[in-house]
Amino acid sequence: MQTLFPILAVLLAGIGVALQPPTNAALAKASGSVWLAALISFAVGTAALMVVWLFDWTPLSATRAAPWWAWLGGFYGAAFVAALAFASPRLGLAVTLTAAIASQLVTAMIVDRFGLLGLPQQAITPARLVGVALVILGAVVVRRG
Template sequence: MSTLHGIGLLLLAVIAGAVVPFQSAINANLGRGLGHPLWATLASLLVSILVLLPIMLAMRVPLPSVAFISKAPLWMWAGGAFGVCFISLALVLLPKLGASGFMALALAGQVVASLVLDHFGWFGLVQRQVSLPRVLGALLLIGGVVLIQLSAAPSKALAAAS
């Protein structure tokens, strides 16, 4: 992999992470407006379909193999359930914890779960053993999460307006 290509992939990963707090904040407002967080979860997923289908049609993405669909293990279909879990929890927790608090805590959960997934090579991932430097890196990230959350008291003007 060329250095330029590698940097591009890293930047795309940063962008993928950067859109999550925007999505969560927008969906939290939508949930309040619609009267329940689960309505906002459904709306978010429906908009996702409406955005994705034209892109897939324009790219002429071929239909998946019926043979694969019929033989795929059930765990391969769980991604959608995890998406509903994340979106719904973000809708409920982001207004209470703030964007930085929620995202920091979500990141801590992602880092810990990622270390476990890598260590065991679950779901077809390349196995990457847990090592002292990886654990220390995770602890530093989690320490940062604690600092972000402990210093995240809302301003008095905003608290009075709520």
């Protein structure tokens, strides 16, 4: 039961990740700019987070303890949103997301292996390698599909 809520949260977030690229691509098509679409996406997301934060109200000073690289998350997110808004109408949503997931898994295995970004080290096992290889193979199959 302790892992049920995080799993549900990730599953719901995954639905949002699948819906976000075509939503942003439609905005990019209408506006003629991937960058404007990504900016609007982040502005709407920022407004939503501001409303949620008002109920939590953790002081900004709490971020002083964060390492310098912890501030880069927004940059990664912006690049991801813009890249997927650009790629999804050109490659199709399934190919775009499969390629994104494959690259995320390879990166995650490297981060886990070396315990980067404050995470505990986790070995790269044969089973994990097979799992990532299957996702990469899936990306190729979906692309050729």
